[in-house]
Amino acid sequence: MLPSPSILLQYLVIGLSMGLVYALMGLGLTLILGVMKLLNFAHGEFYMLGGYINYYLITSFGAPVYLAVPLSILSTALIGMAVERLTIRPMYFVEKPGDYVLVVTFALSIFFKQLALTLFGPFFKKPPDYLPGILEFGPVRISGNLFVALIVSVAVIFGVIVILRKTYVGRAWRAMAQNVIVAKLSGVNVYRMNMYVFGLSTATAAAAGVFLTSIYLLFPDAGVFPLIKGYIIIAIGGMGSIGGSLIGGIVLGLVETFGSAFIATEYKDIFGFILLILFLTIRPRGILGEKLELVGG
Amino acid sequence: MASTSTLEQFNVFFKKYSRFIALAVALVLPLFLSPRWVHTFIVAFYYMIVALSWNLCAGYTGQFSFGHHAFSAVGAYAAGLLAYYYGLPPAAGIIVGGIAAVPIGFVLGGVSLRTRGPYLALTTWAFAECLNIVLRNEYEITGGTKGLLIPTLFPRGTSKLYYYYVGLFLFAVVLILVYKLVKSRIGLYMAAIRDDVDVAEAMGVDTVKWKVLVFTFSSFLAGLGGAFYAYYIGLISPSLATMGEMVMVMIIVLFGGMGTLEGTIIGGIFIMLISEFLRGIMPGISLLFFSAVIIILIRFFRGGLIELIRKLIAGFSSSPSVAETGMKNISVEG
Numbered sequence: 001m002l003p004s005p006s007i008l009l010q011y012l013v014i015g016l017s018m019g020l021v022y023a024l025m026g027l028g029l030t031l032i033l034g035v036m037k038l039l040n041f042a043h044g045e046f047y048m049l050g051g052y053i054n055y056y057l058i059t060s061f062g063a064p065v066y067l068a069v070p071l072s073i074l075s076t077a078l079i080g081m082a083v084e085r086l087t088i089r090p091m092y093f094v095e096k097p098g099d100y101v102l103v104v105t106f107a108l109s110i111f112f113k114q115l116a117l118t119l120f121g122p123f124f125k126k127p128p129d130y131l132p133g134i135l136e137f138g139p140v141r142i143s144g145n146l147f148v149a150l151i152v153s154v155a156v157i158f159g160v161i162v163i164l165r166k167t168y169v170g171r172a173w174r175a176m177a178q179n180v181i182v183a184k185l186s187g188v189n190v191y192r193m194n195m196y197v198f199g200l201s202t203a204t205a206a207a208a209g210v211f212l213t214s215i216y217l218l219f220p221d222a223g224v225f226p227l228i229k230g231y232i233i234i235a236i237g238g239m240g241s242i243g244g245s246l247i248g249g250i251v252l253g254l255v256e257t258f259g260s261a262f263i264a265t266e267y268k269d270i271f272g273f274i275l276l277i278l279f280l281t282i283r284p285r286g287i288l289g290e291k292l293e294l295v296g297g
Numbered sequence: 298m299a300s301t302s303t304l305e306q307f308n309v310f311f312k313k314y315s316r317f318i319a320l321a322v323a324l325v326l327p328l329f330l331s332p333r334w335v336h337t338f339i340v341a342f343y344y345m346i347v348a349l350s351w352n353l354c355a356g357y358t359g360q361f362s363f364g365h366h367a368f369s370a371v372g373a374y375a376a377g378l379l380a381y382y383y384g385l386p387p388a389a390g391i392i393v394g395g396i397a398a399v400p401i402g403f404v405l406g407g408v409s410l411r412t413r414g415p416y417l418a419l420t421t422w423a424f425a426e427c428l429n430i431v432l433r434n435e436y437e438i439t440g441g442t443k444g445l446l447i448p449t450l451f452p453r454g455t456s457k458l459y460y461y462y463v464g465l466f467l468f469a470v471v472l473i474l475v476y477k478l479v480k481s482r483i484g485l486y487m488a489a490i491r492d493d494v495d496v497a498e499a500m501g502v503d504t505v506k507w508k509v510l511v512f513t514f515s516s517f518l519a520g521l522g523g524a525f526y527a528y529y530i531g532l533i534s535p536s537l538a539t540m541g542e543m544v545m546v547m548i549i550v551l552f553g554g555m556g557t558l559e560g561t562i563i564g565g566i567f568i569m570l571i572s573e574f575l576r577g578i579m580p581g582i583s584l585l586f587f588s589a590v591i592i593i594l595i596r597f598f599r600g601g602l603i604e605l606i607r608k609l610i611a612g613f614s615s616s617p618s619v620a621e622t623g624m625k626n627i628s629v630e631g
Contacts, residue, residue, distance in 0.1 A: 039415045041363070041422070087592055099361045100595050102418050103547065106363055107591035110544050114585040228423045235419070266434045273427045277408055280420065284412040 006139040011257050013140045017150040019253025021212060024153040025230030026237065026245030027160060028204040034177040034240040035197045038088070041105040043205050043230060044223025045112035050076040050206025051213035051222060052120060055127045065130065073206045080202025083108065084195050092191070109223075116220040125218040130211065149211040156207050160200070161242065173197055177240070225269050232272040236279050238286030247287055251275075308610070319562075320469075327461045335457045337573050338566075339529055342464035343369075345565035346471050346522030347542075348549040349558070350515040353475055356556035357484070358511050359491030360410065364421030365519050366542035367428045368398040372520025373527035373537050374432065374439065377447040380528075387450045387528045391467070394524020395517045402516025403509065410508045413494065417512075425538055432535040444534025447527060460529050467525055471518055476558060478514070487511060491556075541584050545572070548587045551594050554601025563602055 025047070032040045054072035057063040063071070087104055091097045131144030142150075164170035172193050175183040184190050205223075213222060229252060234240075237248025252272050259271040279286065311318075327335050351365045375397030376390035385393065405424055409416040432439050439445060451459050478484055486507045489497035497504050527533050536542075545568070553564025568587075575583040594601065 039419065041418075087596075090596055094596075094599070099355070099359065099415075099418075100599070102361055102363075102415055103551075104592055104595055106418075106422075107544070107547075107588040107595075110540055110584060111588040111592070113540075114581070114588065118581065118585065224426055228426055231419050231423065235416075239414075267430075269430055270427050273423050276420065276423060277404075280408045280412070280416065284416070 015254035015257030019250035021149050021153045022229050023246050023249025024208040025226050026233035026249050028201040029230045029234055030245045031201045035173045036194050042108035044227030045109050046202040046205040047209035047226050048223035050209035051218045054210045069210050073203050076206035077199040077203035081195050081199040084198035113220050127214050145214045152211050232276045238288030241288050244288040332457050335461050339460050339464045341565050341569035342468045343522050343526040347519045348546045348561050349475050350518035351546050352550045352561050353515045358487040361418050362421040363418045364425035367425035367538050368516040368519035369523030370538035371398045372523035373533050376524035377527045377533040381447045391524045395521035398516045398520025402513045406509045406512035429535050429538040444532050449531040450528040554603035557603050560601050560603035
C-alpha cells in the first residue's frame, strides 16, 4: 500500500531538513578531518556541552534566548580551543601520533560524558521551545523547533563556507588541508590554525546541540548519536569535503525518515549504521570519493 | 660488589622461573582472600581476557578498535540466551559465546580494514552503540534494560573459588594462545603491519588478510571472555555494551604497556584493585578518573608500567647485559 503523495511530500521535507541539520555535525567533523587530519571522537560531547550551557543559562540564570544561544556557542568554542591546546596539540610532537590521538579523543569523550553525569545527573532536560507549535506550508507541516534548527544550520553552513573562501584563516585552513608542510613553509602558524579550526568545529557542534536538544532532549549521552550520524555522513559523502557532508547529510536524513516511517521507529538510529556498512562494502570512499591522507592510515 | 651479583643471580633466577612463580601465586592466593577480593580477581580475569584480545589488535597489529566490549557483549548474550531458552550447558556456552562473536568480527573487520584510515575505530564504535540500542529495544528476547537472569556455570551459592579457577584456566589458555600467535610467523606479519604498512606490503605480506584474520581471532577471544563473565554473574544486561567497559579494557592495556603481555597482566591486576578502591570512595568516579589517566598516560608514559619496571631493573643492576636484554625485549615486543 503506497501512502498518498502529500504524506510522501511531508516525509521528504522532514527528511531533507533533518539531513541539513545532521550535515552541521558532519561539517564540524569535516573541518577537523580536513585541516588537522584528525578524527574527533569527542565531537558529540561538545554538542552535549553546548546544549547544557544553553539550558542552564536560560533556566538558572534567566538569560534571554538571543543572549544565551550565542554565549553558549562562544563558550563551547573557547572550551574546545582550550581542550585542543592542552590535550591534542602536545600529541603532534610524539612519534607516530596517529592512532594515539584517536584514543585521546575517545578518552576525552568518556571524560566529558562522565563529568556531565556527575554534575548534571542522568535526567532528561529540555530547553524551552524556540518557536512553539507547528508551522504549515501548504500540505507540509513542520514543527517550529525543527524549522528554527533548519534555518540556523543553513546559516551556519553558509557562514563556514564564507569563512573558508573569504578570510585569511579560511585560506590558511584550505592550504593546510592540501599540504601542511607547504602551508608551514608559506608562513602559516599551523598550530594556532589547528586551535582555531577546532574552535570553529566545536562551535558548529554547539550550534547543533543548542537547537537540536529542543527536539531530542538533553542528557549526558545526548551527543553520542549525533556524532555517529556525523561520521556516517562523512563516510557516505566522502571524507574531507564540505559538499560531501551536505550530500551525506541529506541521504542519511531521507533514509532515516522513510525508514522509521515504513519499517520501525525505534530503530531510527540503526538505519544509518546499516547504510555505513553498505557504503564501506560497495564504495568505501563515499559518494564524492575525495582521496584524503588520514591520520592513522 | 657482592650485593650486585646476588641481585644478578636473582634476576637470572627470576627470569627463568617467573611464570611458574606467578602461576603458583595465582593458584594459592585465593585461598587466603575474602570472597570480595576473590570476586575482584574473577572480574579481573574477564577484563584481562578482553584486554589481551584488544592488545592483540591495537598493541601488536596497530589496528585500534573502539568496540571490543561489544564483542564480549555479543558472546555474553549468545551464551546467555542459548542457556536461558534452550538449556545449553554453560561449559559449552563459553565456546559458543566465542564462536558467536566470530562472524561479527569478520564482517566488521572485513568491511572496514580493506581501506586504510580510521575506519575500523569508527565502525566498531558505531557498532557498539547500535548493539546497545538493539539490546535495549528487543526487550521481549533480551529483557531490555534490566537484563535477563541466566543460569550460572555452577549452581547458585557455590563458592567463588570454583569460578576463580575456571577464570584462571580460561585466562591461561587465552594467554598461551596469544603468546603462541605473537611469537609465530603471523606475529612478525602483525608487527610489520603495525610498524609500516607500506613496507609490509612491499615485502609481500597480505596486510588486509592478516589484519582481518587477527581482528576476527581477537573478537573470538573477547566473546569467550564475555560468555565466561555472563555465566559468572548470572545476568546479561545492556550495560555490558556501554563505552565504560571499553575504557576499562583500554586503561588496562595502556597502563600496563601496549604490545606486551606482561603489561596486560600487571595492568589488569593494578587497575582492578584501583577500581575497587575508588568504588569505596565514590561510585562512578572511576570512569572519570580512568579516562583522565588515559590522556595523561598517552601523553607522558606511552610505554606504560612495564617500561618503567624494565628501566628500574636496568638501572639497579648496572651490568649492561640486563639493560641490553631489556632494550631487546622492548624493541621486539613493543
